[in-house]
Amino acid sequence: MFGIATRGVDAFPLTGRGWRDRLTPLQGISDVIGKRWMEGAVPLVLAAVLTTGVVFMTPVGATDAPLIMDEVAEKSLLAIGLTLVMVAGGIDLSIGSIVGCSSLAALTAFRVWGWPMEVVIPAAVILGAMLGAINGVLIAKMKMRPFITTLVTLVAFGGAAEALQSRYTNQLAFPKSDILWDFLGEGAIAGIPTAWAIFGIVLVVAHIGLTRSRWGWWVTAVGSDRRSARRNGIPVDRVVFLTYVLSGALAGLAGLLTAARLGRTDPAVGEGWELIALTAVVIGGVSLKGGRGSVVRAVAGMVVVAVILQASIAFTLEAGGYTAILALVLFSFAILDLKWGKYRLRIAEKLTIDPGRISVGPLVDVTEPGTVWSINSKLTDAPPIGLGTIEGAEDCALDDEGNLFCGDRRGWIWRFSGPDHTNGEVFARTGGMPLGHAWDRDGVLMVAVGGMGVYRVFPDGETKLVANQVRRSLTSLHDDSALRFADDLDTAPDGSIYVSDFSTRTNAAEYMVELVEYRPNGRIVRIDPDGSTDVVVSNYVFPNGICTSHDGQSILIASTGLFRVDRLWISGSKQGQFEPVMENLPGYCDNINRASDGNYWMSFIAMRTPMSDLLMKYPAVRRRMTREVPQDNWLVPQLNVSCVLKFDDQGNVLKVFWDKSLENYPMVTSINEHAGHLYLCGLLNNRVGRLQLDPEDVGDIDPRLVPGTTGRSLPFSEVAR
Amino acid sequence: MNRTLTAIKEWINPNWATHMSIPPMERGLRPNSRLDHAHALLTPGDYEPEDLLVLDSGAIWFSSGTAIQELKDGNVRTVAELGGPVGTLTKLNSDIVAAVEGRGLVSVSASESVSQLCSDTSVATCVTDLTALPDGSLLASVGSTEYGIDGWGRALVHHDRSGRLVQVDGQHAQVRAEGLGWPAGMEADPDGEVLVSLSLDHRIERRAADSLDGAARPMLTNLPLYPGRISLGDNGWWVAGPYVRNRITALLLDEPELLGEMVATINPDEWFIPRLRSENPYTDPLQMGQLRTLGVVKPWAPPRSYGVAFRIDRGKRISESVHSRVDGKCHGITRVTAHGTQVIAAAQGFRSLVEIEEE
Known part of the structure; x- marks a missing residue:
């Protein structure tokens, strides 16, 4: 730890100091804090502590795991979509009502219009993508503010879902069975519930896409600095547009899965989910300012939120209580995001110079005449x-x-x-x-x-x-x-x-x-x-x-x-x-x-x-x-x-x-x-x-x-x- | 613990902390090379002028070593050998009064006969400047009662505050103010006030001549240098700046443990404090900015020794200054005096007298 990496002959004893002077504690802290992954690690560790605390202090236990996992699987789709949008520097509040819209539309298409399931499934996702595209056009092409735009579409899409609901209220109540529908709602792939499996695939694809693909780098670049991204030839508008489309599509998928799991739906489904997704994303250390974030961490944040939800159910809190707790958590992690993001590198910078102590021997006085060292002018006139x-x-x-x-x-x-x-x-x-x-x-x-x-x-x-x-030494924090x-x-x-x-x-x-x-x-x-x-x-x-x-x-x-x-x-x-x-x-x-x-x-x-x-x-x-x-x-x-x-x-x-x-x-x-x-x-x-x-x-x-x-x-x- | 407390205090109110910042030399103190271009009146190295006086006859008397010398028409002769290091000189009526370290105040008449003026112990050592008060008595500034006239560096590192103002009337000496941080120069005003430069406090202040220990009115504070002797001329006061402040010295002064070891183990000539001249680079540490790069040392590098003097005009502002920067040699100015249009400086660090030319 802290710079004790010895290879070949160890010359440290020449300094005349003991093992204590090998340690560079401040520099060690600086090295750790300066690592890129520390950006999200601190919020995530705090989230883990929070989760552990909730699990130990409330009746929530291992038996609740499947319930929590169901919750996580559905809502994480939203969190992943939101992460993409936020890494690109935007925000998408309309995902909650896109969920409502698509779940209601899927149920309507299946039960009322009698569409085959093979069509309904892609249609629900496409509907979500289209709603997302509306956001995308408004924000990327028409340069509207993401916050206000998606706030408006949140209300508008919610209204559309309600209109659909009131038009077909009676027909929607009749249950109808289909093998694909049941497979989505209650089936399993190799023992894993379908929803979990879909979520797992989306997570892996999104993570690799964001961290390893060129498009993912573009998203990060646009979120970090739009102007530089544009000057580097990145099609900023297209990248931003696509993040909203993806976010919408993932919300549509989440709506479909919800409808299939519950077997019914109403416009209230999806209401407030944008807040849940936002909390999860912020807990996961995705920066509200764009350019930094990871879908895996966003999902971890969602686990925290789901555990809190489960705890609030266990305590039979009212819905308002849960929202209040969520708001509190969101608030504290938003502050953490701001301060940690701002001061992390500054702290690392301040600690990086960590002077050490060295024993010095006696000093020969070169100014004393008559020694081998006596000062002369032999070099002065060298041409x-x-x-x-x-x-x-x-x-x-x-x-x-x-x-x-x-x-x-x-x-x-x-x-x-x-x-x-x-x-x-x-x-x-x-x-x-x-x-x-x-x-x-x-x-x-x-x-x-x-x-x-x-x-x-x-x-x-x-x-x-x-x-x-040379080969990197294994015990050194510093590369x-x-x-x-x-x-x-x-x-x-x-x-x-x-x-x-x-x-x-x-x-x-x-x-x-x-x-x-x-x-x-x-x-x-x-x-x-x-x-x-x-x-x-x-x-x-x-x-x-x-x-x-x-x-x-x-x-x-x-x-x-x-x-x-x-x-x-x-x-x-x-x-x-x-x-x-x-x-x-x-x-x-x-x-x-x-x-x-x-x-x-x-x-x-x-x-x-x-x-x-x-x-x-x-x-x-x-x-x-x-x-x-x-x-x-x-x-x-x-x-x-x-x-x-x-x-x-x-x-x-x-x-x-x-x-x-x-x-x-x-x-x-x-x-x-x-x-x-x-x-x-x-x-x-x-x-x-x-x-x-x-x-x-x-x-x-x-x-x-x-x-x-x-x-x-x-x-x-x-x-x- | 102490430092933590300081940090907390500073966090609560930044004004509670002591700041080590040193103001830049700007406005009237803007650096130039006028001292380097000044005309040397002596061969540098022959004498070590501490103080000087221009007589009405045009002859220059200056103190160097244990004697008073006269410079007239380019020739130097010894006026009087005084048997101890001669410090400051001043005119009192028709006589010249000299402070002799270890002996007290000595009067030299126009006929060059020497007589003891005052041998009181309070003015026997470390008299930094003398000025004649309107009532015909003399006011002496004593840099420190702990250290001798060559003990400025010791006083600095020990945060000495034992400086005094002593009024001398014949054989009678009376302490008029105490607890000062090395008063290095004084000049009495005809209107009953005395200008005092406090070297270790980096300030020049005015005190009423009849209540010297009373309230002082600051004139210039937080100077980027340690002010020295003051002389009144036709256009205001000329102030010599023998030493300039250095940020590393300021830092070391705030580190008692290191300072203690420095005082205990290192030869005083090698302490990292400002000095009159830089002669032996082999035992001097360097400040990064003094690095000779591509054959050049930057003139604006942080100085160890420096030459500066400035003029305070009647409006109490610094209106003119003369400098010799790090690349120059005319360092360690201990007195500047104006005689008509002639401005002459005693450059103790440069070991010469120089005549400063008009701008």
Whole structure:
């Protein structure tokens, strides 16, 4: 419950907290409330409680079940019809008198005019449909208000039924028998009473029709927003018209079944049924404003109403008493519909940021002179590439011909070619936020695209999806299947791709929410060469850099939020083990890449400060900050500094480069070494820096090659798709 | 529990709740870059001017460190070394009175001879401003009796209200008003009223000179800054704004537990409170809006340090203001004074004096 879903290595203990801090109660509530089905679930649960209460507190019991079921079977037809109309944004009050009309007409046709039953049955339904069509024409074509129109037709159809009744009063009283008539009234199909069976079929068809068919989606769309529906090419008038016709037809069917069951009828049949159907529908959580509702829930609402009716009969209440109770129930559920529908998502929104607590270690003071960290200006004068054309290159990659490929926040991948990388062109378009770049074993460019997953980019600029999801974890309320925030990747010698997924909850554009919330929502995903995916490390705090080690036996993972680097062994005797490499760094780690001399480069996107460390101990204050202070004012670690460091396999920091001015290279997110130069990328910068390395820093390893492989057969420009 | 009660109270009547909102800088306080374009009279960094006076001769006297300096024709010389941090300066008859931290009020005559004016303990520390009353005595505002002149931040985080107004007549000092939230500036009006700026209350009010502890008439309330010293000029009063308010600081001030731990464990220079200048970004946290994006820091980002001063006209409205925003450097204005058409500001954060040009 509440986010305890562990797969692969569980990295939660790295946060230094106990099981209690795994729980995210507010976020859990938010996740549940935010589910679409919660719309109707709350009214329905309340209805179930109400029913149970009635059953326990009144003489109504199991023996009343068939009676209740008869009631439900007939009136649910009305409720289903009404649901269709209401989901399309209308209302149909005339169903009660359509029932009266059709039942009286069916009886008249059968007993007075002597029509055969094979004709009477469809005729009754068609009569209902025609009466509904009158509503439909008035409302859909003539654009009259549904409420007043159906109120008028309620009276008009009732009058018609009464006229029919007074014309044939005497003849109607004579009983007449027919096998089909009896079958409708008292027969059974495979032991199930006919009326129940018909109701069951209608229910299934209506439910599938409303939820699975194109027409059903149209109905919902029209009810949600008429104007948008029209602009999307939905024939609004036709859809609305048809809902009234269907509602009328179902009312006609209900009238026929009633007449058959009772064996007699009068204009009072059906009187007030529209109120019963409306109550049932509202109890079932069908919105009075249209666009939301389900026929199954409407039927459940009808069960509640039928139980109340049965209880009122058991207590021998007068008819007025039953109506009063019904009105009361309708009233309270209408209020619930209004308030719940209005506030549900707002409550979910308010609770969704649920900051956590993380134990932080001691802070190294980088401003102290004479340490390896001492601030210098080594990066400041690195000449820029693509100054002013690039907008936010998080990472880059260089091919054998010296072309530079880097991302852009607009979803593009740039290629800078020529001497000093002066020719920039948009090489590929991803549609997401290109973050980490790496080469795979065949020399094809792979890009982790924020919001989209992992893609391969071919020399012609075509992109192809590698993976964008993992299997959903069974215990998580939140759907964690998508790779929402893949931010770096690297290839292992066996061809599998390791991807760091910064967070399963937010996407790349909302990273600041994670910096404030501080929950171990990240994970490491392995993409098998066959395309299947699995989670190898879960509950990790902001994994943001990933790099295969020089020996190819392990991968290094940088945790932005825990200021540490860890190693996951992927082959050899320690396979599957997880161990720390560096801990308590003074900054927030980002991408790691191999250096040519057998070490590794890493950058910090932010520096820890005493204040931001202190704030991490106070989740309630951070939550208050997200609620009361605009995002531009949120207090976060120092993100404007640049820091590049070199470390070895044992985790010793060897060298640190800074841009003391903070102006040219703030927030370096990635460094790539190639041919004696360091390429400095920044997620929010408008350039890529190219820093000439001292000869002592340059070795003879090609950092771009997958460890364990020996060069590529073809340069990138000639790789086949 | 307390917070629940507050929430219920707010639900019943929104006016019962304390709101942390800070008004925007608008109308007369609309931001501009006039301070950044102002002409620096000193090489920034050489001195740390706290207060300044323009003498009739046109020379500028300013306090910096433990001395009073004179700027005349572009040359700076030391007028007097006073043996303690020199704070505010004011004219009293033909002499200049300086508040020296730890020593009291010191008088410097035109011939530059130094004499002790008042050594009463009530004006020995934390004198933020001085003004001459019509009867020839001096009125001193004491920011706090708990903290020294450099203790504004401590006073802020401790919600200090021990500020005073003290009347000084020769050696005799008399407390005239108490319980104020860091009175940072004063100016006596010829018509018998005194303007007082209350830094921690974000307001400027008027008090009658003969009953300073009596009813105060608010002049400007809920300012988006912590007002500082006030100077009367030909066109009204110039008010310096050494610090501006920040929503995060307002939030932290409302979180006693976090604030307590901050005070107990963090070096005061790194507390998240407004300051005169921002120099060491490596230990400063950031506010999201200060992020350098595509090479640019937005000038309107939430400020930690800021340069602002404004003029209140005779109609008691803010009619003009000068700013140096987040992208500027001329921050931490501690005094603005108008001398004829010349408007000169002491920018302590910028460590210089600047002459503001006409609009």
